[in-house]
Amino acid sequence: MNEDPRISRFRQMVEADPENELGHFSLGKAYLEVGRFEDAVTPLSRAVELNPRMSKAYQLLGDALHKTGRREDAIDVLTRGVTVADDQGDRMPRDAMAGMLDEWGAPVPAFKETVPLGPAEAMAGAATPGFQCSRCGRPGGQLGKQPFKGPLGEKILENVCTTCWREWIAMGTKVINELGLVLSTSEGQQTYDQYMIEYLQLEDR
Numbered sequence: 642m643n644e645d646p647r648i649s650r651f652r653q654m655v656e657a658d659p660e661n662e663l664g665h666f667s668l669g670k671a672y673l674e675v676g677r678f679e680d681a682v683t684p685l686s687r688a689v690e691l692n693p694r695m696s697k698a699y700q701l702l703g704d705a706l707h708k709t710g711r712r713e714d715a716i717d718v719l720t721r722g723v724t725v726a727d728d729q730g731d732r733m734p735r736d737a738m739a740g741m742l743d744e745w746g747a748p749v750p751a752f753k754e755t756v757p758l759g760p761a762e763a764m765a766g767a768a769t770p771g772f773q774c775s776r777c778g779r780p781g782g783q784l785g786k787q788p789f790k791g792p793l794g795e796k797i798l799e800n801v802c803t804t805c806w807r808e809w810i811a812m813g814t815k816v817i818n819e820l821g822l823v824l825s826t827s828e829g830q831q832t833y834d835q836y837m838i839e840y841l842q843l844e845d846r
């Protein structure tokens with residue numbers, strides 16, 4: 642059987658580093674994309690366990706559970722997921738999960754009121770008023786300049802806070818080592834960028 646090369650790569654990553662939330666998340670997402678819903682459940686559950694703030698992982702896990710006929714489990718995961726996403730200001734996954742619950746006739750948890758930014762927080766994000774990090778959902782802490790040239794660098798400046806960017810640098814180093822990526826090749830660079838986009842939750846931005 643010819644397996645999607647991404648799946649083998651992500652599996653390799655998970656085996657090399659079982660605590661790597663991004664590896665589990667990416668593996669589950671890849672299974673989901675090729676219709677292997679049952680296989681997607683374990684890695685996505687693990688991603689949620691390792692990082693209970695990863696709202697997108699709840700969304701995909703709920704989807705996988707629902708597609709394998711576990712409606713109650715799916716509702717349970719998405720109900721938690723909506724609250725996590727709402728707390729962090731991850732609007733896209735929150736609304737997607739709320740939509741799924743609604744479609745299945747399950748109750749949707751109420752969203753909390755949007756709290757206006759305090760003066761200190763507004764100052765911290767002074768470069769762009771209303772700046773909110775795509776990964777952690779916190780306001781402020783925007784990078785002072787693009788971390789590198791090009792459209793992706795621009796997206797990061799617009800959407801990612803300094804703390805999350807530093808966390809990615811550490812994670813990115815692991816990704817390079819574990820997958821043996823050679824960044825001077827376009828394939829290596831592409832894989833690296835794909836991980837970065839996933840980790841920083843820039844996909845829908």
Ligand SMILES: [Zn+2]
Pocket residue numbers: 774775776777778779801802803804805806
């Ligand atoms: Zn952040």
